[in-house]
Amino acid sequence: MLMQGNTAFENVEATSKLSCDQPLASVFQMSATETVEAGEAICWEGDAAKHLFQIVEGVVRLHRIIGEGRRVITAFQFAGDVVGAFLQGDLLFTAEAVTDCKIRRVSRKTFHDEVSRSDALRPAYINLLCKETAAAHDQMVLLSKKNAEERLCSFILKLALRSESQLKKGLLRLPMNRQDIADYLGLTIETVSRTISKLAAKNIVIPEGRHDLRIVSQSRLVQLSGNSDDFSEKTCHRGSVH
Amino acid sequence: MLMQGNTAFENVEATSKLSCDQPLASVFQMSATETVEAGEAICWEGDAAKHLFQIVEGVVRLHRIIGEGRRVITAFQFAGDVVGAFLQGDLLFTAEAVTDCKIRRVSRKTFHDEVSRSDALRPAYINLLCKETAAAHDQMVLLSKKNAEERLCSFILKLALRSESQLKKGLLRLPMNRQDIADYLGLTIETVSRTISKLAAKNIVIPEGRHDLRIVSQSRLVQLSGNSDDFSEKTCHRGSVH
DNA sequence: CGAGTTATTGACGAGAGTCAAACAACGTGG
DNA sequence: CCACGTTGTTTGACTCTCGTCAATAACTCG
Numbered sequence: 001m002l003m004q005g006n007t008a009f010e011n012v013e014a015t016s017k018l019s020c021d022q023p024l025a026s027v028f029q030m031s032a033t034e035t036v037e038a039g040e041a042i043c044w045e046g047d048a049a050k051h052l053f054q055i056v057e058g059v060v061r062l063h064r065i066i067g068e069g070r071r072v073i074t075a076f077q078f079a080g081d082v083v084g085a086f087l088q089g090d091l092l093f094t095a096e097a098v099t100d101c102k103i104r105r106v107s108r109k110t111f112h113d114e115v116s117r118s119d120a121l122r123p124a125y126i127n128l129l130c131k132e133t134a135a136a137h138d139q140m141v142l143l144s145k146k147n148a149e150e151r152l153c154s155f156i157l158k159l160a161l162r163s164e165s166q167l168k169k170g171l172l173r174l175p176m177n178r179q180d181i182a183d184y185l186g187l188t189i190e191t192v193s194r195t196i197s198k199l200a201a202k203n204i205v206i207p208e209g210r211h212d213l214r215i216v217s218q219s220r221l222v223q224l225s226g227n228s229d230d231f232s233e234k235t236c237h238r239g240s241v242h
Numbered sequence: 243m244l245m246q247g248n249t250a251f252e253n254v255e256a257t258s259k260l261s262c263d264q265p266l267a268s269v270f271q272m273s274a275t276e277t278v279e280a281g282e283a284i285c286w287e288g289d290a291a292k293h294l295f296q297i298v299e300g301v302v303r304l305h306r307i308i309g310e311g312r313r314v315i316t317a318f319q320f321a322g323d324v325v326g327a328f329l330q331g332d333l334l335f336t337a338e339a340v341t342d343c344k345i346r347r348v349s350r351k352t353f354h355d356e357v358s359r360s361d362a363l364r365p366a367y368i369n370l371l372c373k374e375t376a377a378a379h380d381q382m383v384l385l386s387k388k389n390a391e392e393r394l395c396s397f398i399l400k401l402a403l404r405s406e407s408q409l410k411k412g413l414l415r416l417p418m419n420r421q422d423i424a425d426y427l428g429l430t431i432e433t434v435s436r437t438i439s440k441l442a443a444k445n446i447v448i449p450e451g452r453h454d455l456r457i458v459s460q461s462r463l464v465q466l467s468g469n470s471d472d473f474s475e476k477t478c479h480r481g482s483v484h
Numbered sequence: 485c486g487a488g489t490t491a492t493t494g495a496c497g498a499g500a501g502t503c504a505a506a507c508a509a510c511g512t513g514g
Numbered sequence: 515c516c517a518c519g520t521t522g523t524t525t526g527a528c529t530c531t532c533g534t535c536a537a538t539a540a541c542t543c544g
Contacts, residue, residue, distance in 0.1 A: 064379070066468060070387045074379050086375040093379075122358070129371040133328040136378030137306070137316050137335075143385035144428035145312045148500070178523065186386035188501055193524050210509065210523070226308060390532070420491060430533055435492050452491070452541065 022080050023124040027114045028054040031104040042083070042095040042103065049087035051105045055079050058101030059175040062093040063183065073184040075135070076176065078162065084108075085128050099175045143186045150226035151185040152195045156205065156213065157221050170215040177210070199224075264322050265366040269356045270296040273346040284325070284337040284345065291329035293347045297321050300343030301417040304335040305425065315426040317377070318418065320404070326350075327370050340418045385428045392468035393427040394437045398447065398455065399463050412457040419452070 033056050036042055042053060045064055060077045074093055077083050083095055087108075106114075115121045142154055160172050174181070182189045196213075199205050204221060206214040215221070275298050278284055284295060287306055302319045316335055319325050325337055329350075348356075357363045384396055402414050416423070424431045438455075441447050446463060448456040457463070 064383055066383060066387060072383045072386045074382055086372045088369065088372050088376075092376055116364070122364075126368075126371070127330065129368070129375065130328045130330050133371065133375045133378060134330075134334055136375060136382060139382055140316055140378060140385060141306055141308060141314045143382060144314045144425075145308060183386075189523080190502080190525085191500055194500090197524070431491075432493085432534080433532060436532090439492070 022082070023120060024082055024115075024128065025054065025080070027111055027121065028082075028104040028106055031106055033102045033104050036097040036101040036103060038097050038100050040097050042097065042101075043091055045091050045094045047091050049084055049089065049091045049108060051107055052082060052084040052087075052111050053095070054104045055081050055083065056102040056104055058103075059098040060095050060101060060103075061098050061176065061180055061184075062095050064093050071183045072186075073180060074139075076180075076184065082128060085125065086132055098180065146226045148185075148187055148191050148195045149198065149224055151187065152181075152192065152199065153221045153225040154227065155181065155185055156215070157218070157225055160215060160218065160221075170218075171208070172213045172215055174211050174213060264324070265362060266324055266357075266370065267296065267322070269353055269363065270324075270346040270348055273348055275344045275346055278339040278343040278345055280339050280341050280343075282339050284339065284343075285333055287333050287336045289333050291326055291331065291333045291350060293349055294324060294326040294329075294353050295337070296346045297323050297325065298344040298346055300345075301340040302337050302343060302345075303340050303418065303422055303426075304337050306335050313425045314428075315422060316381075318422075318426065324370060327367065328374055340422065388468045390427075390429055390433050390437045391440065391466055393429065394434065394441065395463045395467040396469065397423065397427055398457070399460070399467055402457060402460065402463075412460075413450070414455045414457055416453050416455060 036058070038058075042060065043049075043051070055077055057079050059079075060081075060083060061073050062075045062077065062083070063071050063073045065071050076098070077095075084091070115125045142151055146154065156172065159174065163172070176184075178189045178192050181187075182192045185192065187195075196205070196207060200207060202220070204215075204217050204224070206216060208214055278300070284302065285291075285293070297319055299321050301321075302323075302325060303315050304317045304319065304325070305313050305315045307313050318340070319337075326333070357367045384393055388396065398414065401416065405414070418426075420431045420434050423429075424434045427434065429437075438447070438449060442449060444462075446457075446459050446466070448458060450456055
C-alpha cells in the first residue's frame with residue numbers, strides 16, 4: 001500500500017482541531033499514538049465495540065458491506081475526529097485507513113467514565129452525537145434526492161470547506177480514490193469519473209493527477225450542489241443540463 | 243384533513259412504550275397533552291428548536307425540503323418516541339402529524355436540566371441519540387444501495403417488526419400515504435405503487451384498502467429486503483428479477 | 485350518490501449501471 | 515533516467531431501472 005501524499009497537510013489542521021475544536025481530545029491525550037498504514041483496518045463491523053479512536057493524523061473511512069459485495073461508506077473521518085462515539089454494542093461499521101494514519105485509542109469504559117465525570121466533556125460528547133446525526137441526515141438527503149452532479153458538487157464543497165486553511169489557491173486534495181467516493185455518494189466509479197469530467201468540461205474544477213482538484217469556481221459548485229435556496233438560477237440550469 | 247383510521251391501535255403500544263422502554267418519558271409526564279390533527283405541523287424546519295416533543299399517540303413524519311419542492315422524509319416517529327433529541331440550534335426538519343396525534347412538549351432547557359440532573363436519564367438520552375444515529379445509518383444504506391423492491395420490503399418489515407403486537411394475523415397498518423412512503427424511501431409515488439403491485443403479484447403481500455397490508459410471507463420479505471446474510475438464494479433472485 | 489382526492493397502470497424517456505477496452509499514473513527494475 | 519508492469523481511472527456502447535407525463539380506477543366523505 002502506498003502513501004497517498006503529503007500528510008503534513010492534514011497535520012496543520014490536526015493540531016488546531018485537537019486542541020481547540022475538540023474538547024474530547026483530552027480523553028485521548030494520554031494514550032499512545034498507533035500507526036496504521038493506508039488500507040489497513042482499525043476495527044471490524046460486527047465486533048464488540050470495545051474502543052473509541054481519535055484520528056491524530058490521516059483520513060479514515062467507515063463502511064458497511066451488504067450482501068454480494070455492495071459496500072456503503074457512511075463517513076470519512078479526518079484528523080481530530082472521534083470514531084465510534086455513537087456505538088453501544090457491536091460495531092456497525094468497519095473503519096479503514098484511507099491514508100497512513102496515526103490514531104489514539106481508549107476503551108469504551110474509560111471514555112464513558114471520563115465523560116460522565118466531567119461537566120465539560122459531557123456537553124462536548126452530546127454535541128458530537130448531535131453533529132453526527134445531523135451529518136447522517138444531510139447524507140440521507142443527498143442519497144435520496146440528488147443526482148450525480150449534485151452529489152459530486154456537494155462532496156467537493158464539503159471537503160473544500162472543511163479544509164479551507166490548506167486550500168492553497170483553490171487546490172483541493174482528495175485523499176480517497178474514486179471507488180471510495182463512489183461508495184460514499186451511492187454511485188459507481190464510472191459515474192463519478194464521468195461527472196468529474198463533465199465538471200471539468202464546464203471549467204468548474206480541473207483534476208490534477210488522481211488526488212488533487214483545482215477549484216475554478218466555488219460559486220458554481222454551490223449552485224450545482226442542490227443546496228441553493230435561490231433556485232431561480234438553479235431552475236434554468238436544470239432545464240439545460242443536457 | 244381526514245382521520246386515517248383507528249388510533250386505538252397505536253394506543254396499545256403507546257402505553258407499554260411510555261412506561262417501560264422509554265425512561266425519558268418521565269420528563270414529559272407532567273406536561274399537558276396537546277392534540278394535533280392529521281396533516282398539521284408541530285414545528286418547522288429553520289425555526290429555533292425551543293422544544294422537544296413526545297408522541298403519546300399517533301404517527302409523525304419528519305421531513306426536509308430541498309429546492310424546487312423535493313421533499314425528503316428522514317423519519318417516521320410513533321407513540322412513545324421523542325422528537326428533537328438531537329437538535330442543537332435550529333430545527334433541521336419539519337414535523338407533521340400523519341394521523342391525529344396527541345403529544346406532550348417540554349422546553350429544551352427543561353429537558354436538558356432534567357437529563358443532566360438525573361443519573362438514570364442521562365444514559366437513556368445517550369442511548370436515544372445512539373439509536374437515532376444507527377437508524378440514520380441504516381437508512382443511508384437503504385438509500386445508497388438498495389433497489390425499489392428491496393426498499394419496500396425493508397420498509398414493510400420494519401413497520402411489521404415494530405408493531406408485532408398489533409399485527410393481527412398478518413394485517414399491517416400503513417398510517418402514511420404513498421407519497422410519504424415514496425419520500426421516505428427515495429422513490430416516486432408511482433414506483434412505490436408499482437412495487438407493491440409486484441409484491442402482490444408474487445403473493446408476498448396483499449393490499450387491503452390504501453392503509454392496510456396483509457403479510458402473506460414474512461420470510462420472503464426478509465429474503466427480498468437485501469439484508470440477508472444468506473445470499474445464495476438471493477443471488478438467484480437477482481438474476482431473475484425480470 | 486357524486487365530487488374530490490389518492491392510488492394504480494401504461495407508454496415513454498432519461499440518467500445511471502454494466503461490461504469492456506483504452507488510457508494515465510505510479511512504482512520498480514534494468 | 516527511461517521502459518515496463520501494475521493498478522486505478524477514463525471513456526465508449528449498450529442496458530435497465532426508475533422517473534415523468536398522462537389517463538384510468540379506487541377510495542373517502544360530504
